[in-house]
Amino acid sequence: MLNRLSGFVLVLALSASGGVVWSQALPRSAEQPPPADRDQIWRSIFARPQPRPADALETKRQALGALLFFDKRLSRDNDRSCATCHQPDNGYSDGEPRARGRDGTPLTRNTPHLFNLADATSFYWDGREPTLEQQARVPITTDNELAAGMETAAARLSADGELRARFAEAFPGETELSEMSILDALAAFERSLVSPETRFDAWVRGDADALDETELLGFRIFVGKGGCVSCHGGWRMTDDSFHDVGLPLNDPGRSAVPGGVAGIAAFKTPGLRQVSKTAPYMHDGSLATLDAVVDHYAGNLIRRPSLSPNVVRDLDLDDGERAALVAFLKTL
Ligand code: HEC
Ligand code: HEC
Known part of the structure; x- marks a missing residue:
């Protein structure tokens, strides 16, 4: 519950800097809003921008x-x-x-x-x-x-x-x-390569039946106790930033280029749209499936000082929750 709330407040703050002022409507100390209101907020966070017509x-x-x-x-x-x-x-x-x-x-x-x-x-x-x-x-x-x-x-x-x-x-x-x-x-x-609209976009536009129950549970984990949204937020599902997410150390990543921090092997957060089509995953292709990615975040993290503070420690997901999170990722 605590994780869910802190992840939620974090995203409100992020989107506030992008021009959305939900954080004012819901200050950090606020009670968690009822589920229907919460969904409205998530919908605004994941909404696609108007397409920009090319001249x-x-x-x-x-x-x-x-x-x-x-x-x-x-x-x-x-x-x-x-x-x-x-x-x-x-x-x-x-x-x-x-x-x-x-x-x-x-x-x-x-x-x-x-x-x-x-x-x-x-x-x-x-x-x-x-x-x-x-x-x-x-x-x-x-x-x-x-x-x-x-x-x-x-x-x-x-x-x-x-x-x-x-x-x-x-x-x-x-x-x-x-x-x-x-x-x-x-x-x-x-x-011009924009990911195609999917059932998730239909849900974001307000069609409550566009996702089935399992996928919706996966979404709730993604924005809730999984803490995924703190890095994979916004319609592209990336914060355009760099993190160490606790994979085996095999590459200096951002620490070897200007702008990086010595000793932190961080990598760019990939956008997750169409992610079911882009296996294998991670900078080194070391995770073959989305199930393997979820198992990584829920149990296989390598703990080291540089592990991003936004990665949920000790994420505990049962088999049903793991399958739900994967099902959700496949709707993107
Ligand atoms: C601290 C920020 C952060 C959090 C929290 C986070 N991710 Fe990631 N995610 C990343 C980064 C960075 C990578 C790339 C890591 C690498 O390759 O070394 C990544 C990679 C991925 C990939 C692989 C995509 C690809 O194209 O290879 C998937 C899928 C994914 N994350 C899903 C999730 C899920 C599900 C959660 C929640 C359980 C989550 N992420 C939580 C930052 C984060
Ligand atoms: C031999 C395979 C290969 C070819 C050919 C190739 N790429 Fe790539 N591309 C990669 C790999 C691998 C990376 C990631 C490398 C890294 O991060 O160090 C990459 C990264 C990129 C990225 C960065 C994407 C992001 O999210 O940061 C872009 C854009 C890109 N390539 C475009 C191109 C274009 C345009 C061409 C042709 C002119 C091209 N690539 C040819 C393998 C290839």
Whole structure:
């Protein structure tokens, strides 16, 4: 009960900084509101924003970026593309614990999904790249990923008259197909990748029957004693921040990049939309299923001083509660 209440108040404070003033309506000392009111508050916290319509130019850039995302000319040997690892059918990830490099060996980390990144504030599990444009340069120039290099990529694409015409339309005023416009187009496409609406969104919009009883129990654990919402809050279900959630230490994570804290192997909170499609999980792909993720949070945490204070210690879930939490995650 105490956990449930403190998690609840924490989220009210977070959403207050995002412009919602529920915390004023319900100060920290308030009695817990009745369930129906509580659901209204959660609905406001998980509500999707109005879609932002793209203007004509942005639409052209998105369409061009969609082509480039699948274009193997961005790889040195013309044999792979962004979509080799970020596969649309796998929620823009690849089903592998860790991504496969050009030489067939695994890279160091799991391929993340690419949903709802338009509002993300940093990229990669350690957040080392500040924009989608800067991120897109990395795979094109990294030896064990695509490795064409920006100059070669631009030269190859320029040699394609039809593509050159599309660039000219999407980037009016530019005299030649530039490295920057390749990155801009890829980023425009990625910003358009919004996770599809699900039954959870129907529940958020007010359809009380959109989730069954088990899924609703899972939701109550997610926002209640599980404490999940303190990091996976908001419609994208991420706080855009970095935490140590008590996995085995195998990677310095954010501690190795500017902005990180020495000694704290923290990773970016992934958004959980479409999470049933993006197994295996975590930065190292070490948890094969959602059941394994729930077992991690409820019993398998590694205790160390850097473990995030927001992770609920000694989370006790019985088999039914575990199954309910997994069922809820599958509605996202
Ligand atoms: C070899 C597989 C592979 C290829 C090819 C690849 N990626 Fe990735 N991508 C990854 C992995 C692995 C990560 C996470 C790496 C890390 O965090 O250090 C990642 C991370 C990202 C992220 C960060 C997502 C987030 O939530 O922070 C974006 C965006 C992205 N890739 C876009 C692209 C684009 C665009 C291309 C093509 C130009 C591309 N990727 C090519 C494997 C790949
Ligand atoms: C302290 C913040 C925090 C809390 C609390 C938290 N998470 Fe996470 N979650 C994270 C971070 C950070 C990661 C990535 C960790 C890593 O890879 O090292 C993550 C990863 C996940 C993933 C894997 C997603 C993917 O794409 O790989 C799932 C699923 C998940 N959490 C669900 C939950 C559930 C369910 C709860 C509640 C029982 C919970 N989380 C509580 C921060 C948190």
